[in-house]
Amino acid sequence: DIVMTQSPDSLAVSLGERATINCKSSQSLLYNSNNKDYFAWYQQKPGQPPKLLVYWASTRESGVPDRFSGSGSGTDFTLTISSLQAEDVAIYYCQQYYSIPLTFGGGTKVEIK
Amino acid sequence: EVQLVESGGGLVQPGGSLRLSCTASGFTFNSFWMSWVRQAPGKGLEWVANINQDEGEKYYVDSVKGRFTVSRDNAKNSLFLQMNSLRAEDTAVYYCARDQRDSKYAVWDVWGKGTTVTVSS
Numbered sequence: 001d002i003v004m005t006q007s008p009d010s011l012a013v014s015l016g017e018r019a020t021i022n023c024k025s026s027q028s029l030l031y032n033s034n035n036k037d038y039f040a041w042y043q044q045k046p047g048q049p050p051k052l053l054v055y056w057a058s059t060r061e062s063g064v065p066d067r068f069s070g071s072g073s074g075t076d077f078t079l080t081i082s083s084l085q086a087e088d089v090a091i092y093y094c095q096q097y098y099s100i101p102l103t104f105g106g107g108t109k110v111e112i113k
Numbered sequence: 114e115v116q117l118v119e120s121g122g123g124l125v126q127p128g129g130s131l132r133l134s135c136t137a138s139g140f141t142f143n144s145f146w147m148s149w150v151r152q153a154p155g156k157g158l159e160w161v162a163n164i165n166q167d168e169g170e171k172y173y174v175d176s177v178k179g180r181f182t183v184s185r186d187n188a189k190n191s192l193f194l195q196m197n198s199l200r201a202e203d204t205a206v207y208y209c210a211r212d213q214r215d216s217k218y219a220v221w222d223v224w225g226k227g228t229t230v231t232v233s234s
Contacts, residue, residue: 049224097218102160
């Protein structure tokens with residue numbers, strides 16, 4: 001199974017400041033035949049289901065604000081919130097879809113400082 | 114409006130059974146792979162199972178193989194999860210989710226609100 005490890009577990013950022021979340025996979029998620037990373041980010045607010053933010057490591061889902069950006073390739077990935085807003089308080093999860101079983105990282109809780 | 118609504122959760126004793134349902138609306142259900150994803154209280158997300166459009170392919174996380182069965186009824190726009198031999202560690206909110214990729218290697222763009230399963234004596 002592919003293990004997804006997120007860091008940090010939590011972070012507190014001032015409004016308008018940058019938040020950076022990291023995710024590392026136990027094996028490469030880059031599929032050579034199409035040069036795509038099978039990697040996604042989700043946001044989950046309290047009492048709500050997850051919401052897809054980014055897939056293919058850097059493609060924003062329709063309707064997701066452009067302050068959210070995904071980067072990285074292979075085994076190391078980053079989600080950046082360029083200017084934290086109050087509504088971004090949530091837990092963020094990474095996910096690999098390179099192989100079955102599909103697996104998630106443990107989550108990173110983002111709060112306002 | 115694209116929507117998924119789960120039902121069927123509840124309190125069940127260890128060793129018992131439960132059948133979850135998910136009703137889809139607002140999209141062509143029979144065109145999509147579908148999944149179940151669960152979240153134990155205060156914990157992270159865990160993919161449980163997925164199924165292709167015609168039930169010809171089904172995949173499960175190891176911890177539920179042989180105990181859970183995923184199925185669907187395209188005529189009723191419904192997804193199911195039959196859960197047998199339930200254990201305390203199956204206690205979770207169970208989400209139904211739509212795969213945007215038409216593949217077992219799923220990314221989920223539509224989620225239900227979830228249904229809660231509690232396994233306890």
